[in-house]
Amino acid sequence: MKALVWHGKEDIRCDTVSDPEIEHARDAIIRVTSCAICGSDLHLFHNYIPAMMPGDIMGHETMGEVVEVGSGVNGKLKKGDRIVVPFTIICGECEQCKRGNFSVCETTNRNKHLAEKVFGHTTAGLFGYTHLTGGYPGGQAEYLRVPYADATHIKVPDGMTDEQALFLSDIFPTGWQGAAQCDIEPDDTVAVWGCGPVGQMAIRSAILLGAKQVVAIDRIPERLAMAEAGGAITINFDKESVVERLNELTDNKGPEKCIDCVGFESHISMAQPDSVLDRAKQMFMLENDRPHALREIIYVCRPGGIVSIPGVYSGFSDMVPMGALMNKGLTIRTGQTHVNRWTDDLKQRIADGQIDPSFVITHTVPLSQGPEMYRAFRDKQDSCVKVVLKP
Amino acid sequence: MFHFSNLVRSKGDPKIISTGPSSLTSADRLARGLGWFSIALGTLELLAPHRVTNALGMEGREGLVRAYGLRELFAGVMTLSVEKRAGLMSRVAGDGLDMVTLASELRPSNPRAGTVLAAMVMVGGITALDYMCAQDLKAQHDPRRGRKRLYTDRSGFPKGITAAKGVAALPRPTRSTATT
Known part of the structure; x- marks a missing residue:
């Protein structure tokens, strides 16, 4: 065969x-x-x-x-x-x-x-x-x-x-689990990082589960257009600050629920120096993952919020802001x-x-x-x- | 056809009979070759700089050759990675440095001036190869290739977004307000 x-x-x-x-x-x-x-x-x-x-x-x-x-x-x-x-x-x-x-x-x-x-x-x-x-x-x-x-x-x-x-x-149950484990409530803003196939399913799942607004973050125009067609407000991170825009959409409080559909191959950009450093370390086998999206999520998520990670991580991630994670009282839910x-x-x-x-x-x-x-x-x-x- | 990987398969697992066309392009393969060339040259320069300086009449500059060896190793690792174009461009920059260094040794008093000239021709050729390969990779991996489509009609909700919103929401108990 x-x-x-x-x-x-x-x-x-x-x-x-x-x-x-x-x-x-x-x-x-x-x-x-x-x-x-x-x-x-x-x-x-x-x-x-x-x-x-x-x-x-x-x-x-x-x-x-x-x-x-x-x-x-x-x-x-x-x-x-x-x-x-x-x-x-x-x-x-x-x-x-x-x-x-x-x-x-x-x-x-x-x-x-x-x-x-x-x-x-x-x-x-x-x-x-x-x-x-x-x-x-x-x-x-x-x-x-x-x-x-x-x-x-x-x-x-x-x-x-x-x-x-x-x-x-x-991908459908993966996107669904990503949204379901956020315990979405009717007044929640759900932000989804990554508009690939799992991200698209997570966006639709969050809509079905009754989020007040769903925000999709990516930089690829056709993926953002597909996310918008599914009911999401979109942020192109090549064109605007994700943190500023998310705060603007949530009265400066940040989204209650954040879903990482990017995983360990975050996009590399000179505008995001941590992603360049991650890539260099990954190349020389000093780090497995490039967790830029996860860092951003922890930074922008509303205190007391939930971070859901359906995106795949492979091994060791450096410089994950544990201080913010702990002090903001965030809940992380993940898993295959x-x-x-x-x-x-x-x-x-x-x-x-x-x-x-x-x-x-x-x-x-x-x-x-x-x-x-x-x-x-x-x-x-x-x-x-x-x-x-x-x- | 014998394949090592077949040895570790279980009884019911499929085993390779013959291989088909690869996802690797010719530019990918050339980049891989240049990456290994960088690793080999870098190792030589790092571990046996005297051989290089003797051959080029550059005695006393072993430290510089070692540093170049380290640079070659970094460029080689980068060229062998997924970011091979960045690796190739770093090789082009390194080739430029090599050319400047070699040119400074192209003096009449250098008994190895002929070898230096030959080395410069070789570096020039490899620079061209590095650059062409980087350009090929850029074209092959260009996300602008192919049709451009926007999927503005793909909601995924056959009954529309309004009908879909909250249809799977679970009824929740009313939250009590905290009192002091």
Whole structure:
């Protein structure tokens, strides 16, 4: 089969690989009908996430049709079912899964000894990501083996298109969790840093959850326009001061709720000297992350407010203003997304017509064009916001 | 085809049979080559500056060569990073410094003046390569490439924003006012 394979920094290839096989009784194999390139795939593309290996298949936003099931799936899936595959692999049985903390499932990371050394405890296995999270082959391929498939799936109802359902795998519940963990109240201003696909979903989620006003921060015109179309007030940080504008919009009190959808690859700008210093340190392996957005969030967030971090951070971040964080009494909520905690509800909202996540798709191309689309998405060429690949 | 990575895959994992076209462009590959060249030259200059000064008739200037070696290493690391264009431009600036230094050694009393001249030609060639590669990368990574579209009609709310606002808001208990 064809698959997009990581061979090193900025080196993704559309390779011919052997087909996946059922390995355990709880496995299933799906024929992939749609998959997408995620912003966090770009962290792998840039080789910023440790423990990738040449030959790793990319992709953690995948859906398709079940073509084979293991003997232990126990009728939860059958051939022909259409499923979305959540990016977090879950057993559904451990203490964390029972609490709904699916992204820290204690069972599914097959390299948990590595995760325990790096993170202190294991986290869930993830598709198409680092070997710290199991090194499971990803779904930017024609076929995908889904481990623990009896729990790791979201069934797609009849009548829902691939484009509507696909983002239940990651970005929609990720944006939703980012907003939901802000405990949004009707008089809240919610500020969202980063108008990439997760930011766009967080903006819509904050609107659905009833924020008084949503403010979106980015510098890419088409992304800001898409944010505005979704009901946000926009700030182009290349043209105006984020802090001044946010204070202006909130009677100088700052937004109550702030969502970091940027993560550890903040934009580098000479106007933001800390971002330049971060980049230099990152280059010489003196720091993993470039947390400019997070610093700005802590600085501008209203005292007593909530900082939600769905954006990915990889390791160590320098000069995070802990003094401001502590003295302002801010609450930080973060984590990889507990996808299955949210998807029944979100699926219903799509079915009810409250939201249609397909709005974010700007490019649909065959899988073979994946390598060049990684470049276009990274460089934000051709007004690219979200790429869907069709194997 | 044998691939090392296939050795660490589990039984059911796909294994590479043959590789396809890469996302790396020719300019990316050239930048990578120039980055490794910088690392090699920088290491030589840092660890064996006498070899360089002897070859160019620059005896006594080992400290300067070491400093240039350090500069080459920094430029090499930058060129091998995602910010390769900045690395290449720093190499161009470094090439300029090299040229000035070499030109100062191009005097009749230097028995190695011929080698210095050859080195200047080589540095000139590499400078051109660095600059062309940086320009290629700039063009390839230019965000202005492709169509320009604004997505002003993409609300994502089939029933409109007004209908969507607060539709998922949870009913909340009334907050009591703090009393003293």
